[in-house]
Amino acid sequence: MARQLDVLLLSSEVEPFAKTGGLADVSCALPKSIKSLDHEIRIMMPRYGSIDERKCKLHEMIRLKDIPVPLGNKQILASVRSSFLLNSHSKVQVYFLDNHSLFGRSGLYIHPETKKDYRDNDDRFFFFARGVLEVLKRLGWQPNIIHCNDWPTGLVPVYLKTLYKNDPFYKDTRTVFTVHNMAYQGVFPKSSFNKTGLPAGVLSEKGIESDGMINLLKAGLVYSDAITTVSEKYAEEIQSSAEYGCGLEDVVRRRKDSVTGILNGIDDSVWDPATDKSIPHKYGIKTLDLKLENKKALLRRTGLPFRGTIPVLGMVSRLAEQKGIDIIMDVWDELMTLPLQLVVLGIGEKRYHDFFSKAGKKYPEKIAACLEFNEDLAHLIHAGSDMFLMASRYEPCGLNQMYSMKYGTVPIVRATGGLDDTVEDFNPSTGKGTGFKFKEYHGGDLLRVVKRALGAYATTTSWRKIVKNGMSKDFSWETSARKYVQLYRSLART
Ligand code: ADP
Numbered sequence: 001m002a003r004q005l006d007v008l009l010l011s012s013e014v015e016p017f018a019k020t021g022g023l024a025d026v027s028c029a030l031p032k033s034i035k036s037l038d039h040e041i042r043i044m045m046p047r048y049g050s051i052d053e054r055k056c057k058l059h060e061m062i063r064l065k066d067i068p069v070p071l072g073n074k075q076i077l078a079s080v081r082s083s084f085l086l087n088s089h090s091k092v093q094v095y096f097l098d099n100h101s102l103f104g105r106s107g108l109y110i111h112p113e114t115k116k117d118y119r120d121n122d123d124r125f126f127f128f129a130r131g132v133l134e135v136l137k138r139l140g141w142q143p144n145i146i147h148c149n150d151w152p153t154g155l156v157p158v159y160l161k162t163l164y165k166n167d168p169f170y171k172d173t174r175t176v177f178t179v180h181n182m183a184y185q186g187v188f189p190k191s192s193f194n195k196t197g198l199p200a201g202v203l204s205e206k207g208i209e210s211d212g213m214i215n216l217l218k219a220g221l222v223y224s225d226a227i228t229t230v231s232e233k234y235a236e237e238i239q240s241s242a243e244y245g246c247g248l249e250d251v252v253r254r255r256k257d258s259v260t261g262i263l264n265g266i267d268d269s270v271w272d273p274a275t276d277k278s279i280p281h282k283y284g285i286k287t288l289d290l291k292l293e294n295k296k297a298l299l300r301r302t303g304l305p306f307r308g309t310i311p312v313l314g315m316v317s318r319l320a321e322q323k324g325i326d327i328i329m330d331v332w333d334e335l336m337t338l339p340l341q342l343v344v345l346g347i348g349e350k351r352y353h354d355f356f357s358k359a360g361k362k363y364p365e366k367i368a369a370c371l372e373f374n375e376d377l378a379h380l381i382h383a384g385s386d387m388f389l390m391a392s393r394y395e396p397c398g399l400n401q402m403y404s405m406k407y408g409t410v411p412i413v414r415a416t417g418g419l420d421d422t423v424e425d426f427n428p429s430t431g432k433g434t435g436f437k438f439k440e441y442h443g444g445d446l447l448r449v450v451k452r453a454l455g456a457y458a459t460t461t462s463w464r465k466i467v468k469n470g471m472s473k474d475f476s477w478e479t480s481a482r483k484y485v486q487l488y489r490s491l492a493r494t
Pocket of ligand 1: 020023316317318344346347374396397399401
């Protein structure tokens with residue numbers, strides 16, 4: 001039998017402890033799935049002030065207290081708390097790396113009121129990266145793989161290839177670096193470099209420097225042993241142009257032989273209409289009629305009138321430029337002439353908040369603008385909508401389109417990244433397909449595809465077919481978890 005692997009997954013957000021986006025979902029579901037494949041996997045994340053100690057059942061680890069972590073010419077003390085993610089038949093241990101003055105605040109990366117990045121994010125995530133390596137040594141646990149995710153973990157591979165290169169403790173440890181979004185790079189002035197304690201040569205264009213700044217995403221891309229992206233299409237896109245590669249396309253291209261796209265899955269224990277605790281009427285492919293009851297509940301909950309045959313278009317999204325809100329705004333007036341109702345759930349940039357709250361006031365029977373972060377409502381939107389809109393400018397993977405298919409809600413998406421990999425355009429002559437796709441990032445194309453979806457909606461038999469096609473798809477984590485294990489195994493010295 002193949003040997004069990006020891007893996008540490010590092011992430012700056014993990015559901016249910018701290019979340020701003022899909023990274024948190026992945027950092028919870030992937031380890032659970034890998035554990036089910038009988039490997040030892042543990043998680044380490046920062047211990048933010050917003051994590052409720054009692055609710056999340058955090059306990060102190062006496063052995064892991066007051067561990068000195070170098071930051072510039074200071075030694076910062078780290079301690080560790082621990083809790084678990086519960087799986088149906090096993091538990092995944094989660095370590096919370098703590099230093100109160102750096103992480104004991106409610107925001108993850110930005111100040112909740114000013115919406116600005118914390119000014120000491122360099123200190124916070126330099127400390128996190130170095131702290132992880134110091135803590136593991138104290139713990140005496142030598143993972144075969146440290147699986148890093150996004151820029152907050154980008155320095156870990158650099159430390160392992162430099163300061164810890166000859167450390168016998170890490171001689172068999174390899175790194176995987178997963179890119180969930182190329183646009184967030186963790187960029188800091190070069191003047192911060194001496195706080196990393198890294199050798200001077202690292203601060204160069206060959207190393208972690210980009211455009212005269214320290215770039216932590218680049219750090220992960222250059223120094224990790226393998227790179228993954230969260231869909232196959234995104235792996236191609238980020239090498240193809242500056243638009244997708246966000247200035248690091250050449251860096252990725254230079255490592256093309258080490259790049260693999262592995263699609264995210266969805267956590268069935270959280271996202272399943274048959275067992276979902278957040279929706280009033282549980283249903284499945286054989287009890288689809290109950291979906292209508294959820295639609296009524298959604299409309300009641302969001303203050304919209306129930307209009308029989310008029311479809312509800314749902315959106316659950318960070319309100320950021322990436323999500324394609326601009327092209328929706330471009331064709332807004334025409335969109336409002338179509339027979340549909342729209343429920344939007346999201347928080348983000350002020351200009352989008354202003355737009356949707358104004359639109360909600362102007363069309364009170366057509367639009368519900370829920371400008372908040374609300375997990376329960378997100379579930380109800382997936383259950384109660386007929387269609388789900390994702391007009392993304394780019395989308396590394398996207399989870400919502402998979403949730404929506406699972407809930408029998410037909411996705412309308414732009415054919416980019418993971419949206420293109422997971423949604424198959426409906427073909428009325430073959431009856432195949434799970435949704436509707438448009439190619440160009442353009443309001444006119446978006447409008448045309450919405451009209452095409454409305455046309456299909458009017459033909460009940462076609463619509464049922466699309467709904468069922470989507471619900472029958474397998475988006476479970478297991479397939480992807482096996483691909484990660486294969487990758488880990490190819491790197492690990494076991
Ligand atoms: P991204 O990671 O780019 O934000 P994804 O589609 O991969 O996009 O994941 C978004 C996750 O965050 C999903 O689980 C989605 O339901 C959730 N989400 C986003 N905005 C909200 C919100 N306002 N309320 C509740 N959940 C939200």
